[in-house]
Amino acid sequence: MTEPGLSWSARRREFVAAGAATTILVAAGGLLARYRVEDCAWTTVHDGYGAVTCAAEQVRLVPQAPSVPEETHAALAIHTGVVVQEGGTTSFSTSVLTTSQLRRGSDPNPWEVAWLLWCYTDDLHFYALVLKPNGWELSKEDPAYPGAQRFLASSSEPTFPTGTSYQVEVTVVSQPGATQMSVSVDGQPLVTATDDQDPYPSGQVAAYSEDADATFGPLTRVPAPQTPDQTQ
Template sequence: MSKWVLRLTRRRIVIAVLVGALVLSGAVATVVYAMTDRCEWTTVHHGYGKVSCTRGTVHLSPKTSTSSDETHAALATVDGVNIEENATQTISATMRTDTQLRTGDDPNPWEVAWFLWNYTDDQHFYAVVLKPNGWEISKEDPAYPGAQRFLASGDSPTFPIGSAFDITVTITTAEDAVTMTVSVGGAELATVTDRESPYPSGAVAAYTEDATITVGPVAVESGPVPN
């Protein structure tokens, strides 16, 4: 059975397919699942670590990376929550970076919880990243160098490791544009509009690279259909 690991560089996501067991330092890597029918999340990538879920909240903890050229990541999508075309929808969730896992080198600021929407595959989605030194809203887009386009960013407010934050994203999808307003704790970070081959629909997901994170529950509300 194939196993997957998602590696996200600073500029792009790279998928590596490993057939059979992964052997590291003479030991077979173990992947632990604690998923149930009530989990309401689906694992896409486990990062050779642990994925668990209770009461609609997912806990992702990929394998610890011990060198600067190594990284492990995990991604899960929310069951039954999708952003639709020609609609206004607001998604909300609580997200927390429990701990950064990298050892041997200082953790990178983007090795935290990512909240994704309009996700169709690992090369097409929007994301907000709450970092200890600021925040960023981006679009994963293979048309750009490094497959990543930054839509908005700032160095304030900051988001300390270990703290939980309530996030809302209001998404309006029209025929030729997607407008997104991202807020944390009721305060708006930014409103951005994507008119360059926008992604009109897709799943909602949680992603982490080299960090243990907790995300959920996720709620969605529908608003008026855009004119």
């Protein structure tokens, strides 16, 4: 495993700026409470001064395109049907597509793509999978760590170019004192990691887009494998 291409401090400055920009822009844009798109399984939390739309159980997040390097916008929606349960095993599957990166006037950052979140309770507490053009990362958003982020695993291979839809399956095993996460992409195992440092035992599944046109879904629960006792 390798750390992401940018340094920790540079990476976090951009990420923290994204959170700050989202909060400011949401307030300025009048989005002061969560709202649900009619007949949609997703509830909008932030629209990033752009648009969040839903069709055929897919949610599309298109925050406002940044035009200067220090500007960034993000959108977030939570799924209303699948929740990670404390003390159990939760598996879910969804397609994840970054149609395009939106930054104008400068090169986009590799993490400005679609993010799949789980165990989300607020903007500072969740796990995140980021499929990037130059690799991937699994991280934990936690204000107890410097920059409020801890990398659980990352690698420069495989890569995930934009413009391609990837089918992601996540299994979360919530146990006392530890949360284990296993991720596969297009049927191939990607990573298994365990968080035993103040782990998050439960929370919602969410779609997040940072400076990208991103689409998620349909998101479905995957049945847990039966034990021998259950099959008798």
